[in-house]
Amino acid sequence: MPVVTFDIDDLMSLISHEVPVETLLERIPQLGADIHSWDSKTGELSIEFFPDRPDLYSVEGAARALRNFLKFEKGLTHYEVTESDVRLIIDDSVKDIRPYMVAGIVKDITMSDELIRSLMELQEKLHLTMGRKRAKVSIGIHDMDRISSPFTYKAVKPHSVTFIPLAMSESMDLQEILEKHEKGRDYAYILEGKDRYPLLVDNDDQILSFPPIINGTLTTVTEATTEVFIDVTGTDMDAITGALNIVSAAMAERGGKLYSVKVIDQQDMMMPDLEPKKWRINIDEANSLLGTSLDGQGMSEALEKMGYDASPDGQYLNVLAPATRLDLIHPVDVIEDIAKGFGYENFGTTLPKEVTFGELGKDQRALDASRQLMVGYGFLEVTTLMLSSPQEQFEKMRLQPVETVEILNPISEDHTCLRVSLVPSIMAVLRRNKHRDLPQRLFEVGDVMNGCKRRKHIAGAAITSRTSFTEVKSLVESIMRDMSVQYEIIPSSLTCYIEGRGANVIVDGENIGSFGELHPAVITAFELGYPITVFELDLNILTRGKLDHIA
């Protein structure tokens, strides 16, 4: 989740009220965020916001929400957008490349250190989260001083134009930027396979930017900048207009005046569109979902604390939501804000009313019974990982590989498949414990894979200076007796055992597992130096038909 770092003085001045830091630290989580860290020396407050609330990724947005939540202000903040004659033409050529661009203008803005820092961080967080690393949304901010309307967003051949990108001193063509510029290399993946690249130019064909890669130096924003042009490109119209709203609103919070841009696309649009979004909430449904008994007035007050305007209208609540709230896609999203405004500390007064009867999972009795037995034999239980590797499962065990569930993107060579057998996992535990006192007797009951399906196995291993086939045979026969299983023991051809010292267990003509003395090559493959006997049996078959009844 995105962590945003604020300067406490800047935050306080934007809240425009004195609030003790302790109160902030206590209230911010109740608004919906985690305090990541607070450093009273540097005055830096880091907050982890939830990924559905990009409107809070700036100190301006967070301050706005806190002014409401701490009741310094009530209801919706209105942002005025004055119409201007600036136009942005969307050329058809971008439709197959990166189809959408919207834009807005902010005038009379003072580019203070705080604002520049905040805008950079906001831009970065938006790119990373809702922007999906710029693939879905990318934002450019330009000084308007040296450019003139109308602007055109178009797609051009990679080598057809050159300009000086930010952080460079020489002109480069678009392909060169993708290959040589740091940002070009980072984001080239977005344009992979395209024969033309997006470009934003002004009336005189001056290049503002090469979205979503880099701006040109022509429009670099400096402390002297008073008028900015914000462009947002992307693949999702809702996402880019939302991002434009969030950036515009943040700058308006700093005293900037918003002006619109006429975006000329298949249909014309005036951007940014900060008109509040209307929602109609059924009061009964909201109470029923929350388990509350609030009236329309109470719900309105809760919503006003969360930055909405709301007024009761019979059984309904007419709600105006900020245009920066991109997370609202269903009435339940507004209802959650009623809960937050009402206060999470007030919930938890009822319990389920229907009578139900609890029951353990169907395998639990089998697992419990096996554990009881193995503990009785003096074995210690281990619980090991499902992730394993063919080396561990087959090679070290001197066994023929069988089909496994294979991971496409494993974290390491040791975790490339799901196990088909428990014994190698137990051997890995013995390996870790090779310096511990012997004897060690370990068992596990748990999952192995049979194709794509889980099966329960029971397995054990004993390592001592003198261990014998008879010992493990006695153990297996005792398990069979205690689980009331009729069985037959026949010589095993499994090569993990010393020849002539491995046995298969047959139940109803089916091979359900094996036991024996491990071959020295297996023991040394697991870096061990003492004799080991093991067994592994299919627990589902051992307990088949015995778990459903008491009498």
Add this chain to the structure above:
Amino acid sequence: MNSAEILAGLSANESRLLLSLDCLNGKATPEQVFEEGDFAQLVEVMNAGSWLQAKGAVIISEISRKIYSIKDESIIERGLPERKAINILSSKGGVADMNDLAAQMPKDEISIALGWLRRKGLATISKKDGKTILHLTDSGIASVDKQTPDELLLEQLLRGEMSEDLVDKNIIAALRSRQDLVDEKVIVTRTIELTDLGREIISMGLEVKDEVAQLTPELIQTGKWKDVEFRRYDVRTFAPAIYPGKKHPLTRIADEIRSIFVDMGFTEIDEEYVQPAFWNMDALFTPQDHPARELQDTFYLKHPCRIDLEDEEIIERVCAMHETGGDTESRGWGYEWCREESEKALLRTHTTVNTIRYLWNNPNPPVKVFSLSKVFRKEAIDATHLPEFTQVEGIVMEEGASFDMLCGIIKEFYHRMGFKNVRFRPGYFPYVEPGLEVEVEFKGSWLELGGAGVFRPEVTAPFGVDYPVLAWGMGFERLAMLRWGLKDLRDLYVSDVDMLRTSPIL
């Protein structure tokens, strides 16, 4: 233990030893005690001594001494090589040529003789006209008729072994440096001495009782037990540790959680680890471009790489939900849903797969189910991350289910786990709304220990579920780490056997 307790618990041999020592003026070697005749074997004296020392009634001190003896008597009987040389030189008037010596002595002894003559200062060796000439010195002449000090010592040793305090250190060292001449062995002498406590016990009227240590079948069956006295044991004395077989700490805590759920009327459910993305993601309204679906977060499979989806009607409804919000009030994600993406095979990343598949087959209330099972996420292994771990998840769906009820049941659940103070704050989980995070008070501070929420209508509507589905969950290993005070997750899955042996059950 006070002296009366010690007195009462003394064995017959311990009493015997104390009394013997008393007779031997309070201090004796075990051999001396043994000679008194009260003990059947020497080893019994030492055993009793060790026990008494543990009780503080005696002190056993050890002195080790070196004892020297002749290794090979024949060498001495033949005479040392340098003695032979002196005799030859003396017969030649104190001066002789090397060749004279060589004519009268075994070859292998000549160089030995020369070496020692020089070292002992008995003769000088010089070269003259290409000849090697030996001259007896004054002390060489003096020793013609008199034994040298080392010869004297050897003669003494021939009569019997000698302790290190009776021999000259330098002489014995020189002799030890020669082959096959003198043997050294170390002898430890122990002395048992009464302490003040020992004397006090004796003065309290100590007597040797004929006591039985071991109760035998014979004593019981013959009735002899009536006539004997059983020795009292020191019940405080050391007994070796034994370790039973045990369930793993994770199993034990899982059992406890399962029983809390069952007591609260919940039924356990589980499903396969291998799932198509559809059940793990799409059915839970996770958009197809969500970061959690990327290769860096989720384990996708090479084999099988895709899985057929089962229920065309459900697929259609889920697709509509993603694209437009279906027939709910939702706007959906507003993109084109891709079936191929949802058929990708993966290892489930949460137990919510169990829940949604259960609701698919059981859409009618009441539903109270839980999962306690493994999930997989692409995490590199370190002290706080594992690529597979266990999730606990509880689900309630009934008429009248609400967010308030969710908070209520979570409180009850956590109370039953022993957390008295539970509080909530807003939380975000993609498939629930409203969502919350659970915090519990643990050892004086608030700890985040789980998340919860009401399933979004976009999740439940395709399955025909008409009532709110309340869900809460938590990481199970974290609970186990808190419980057992562990710092490293890996200890739970590749456990230290000693940790398992000694981990307390309660």
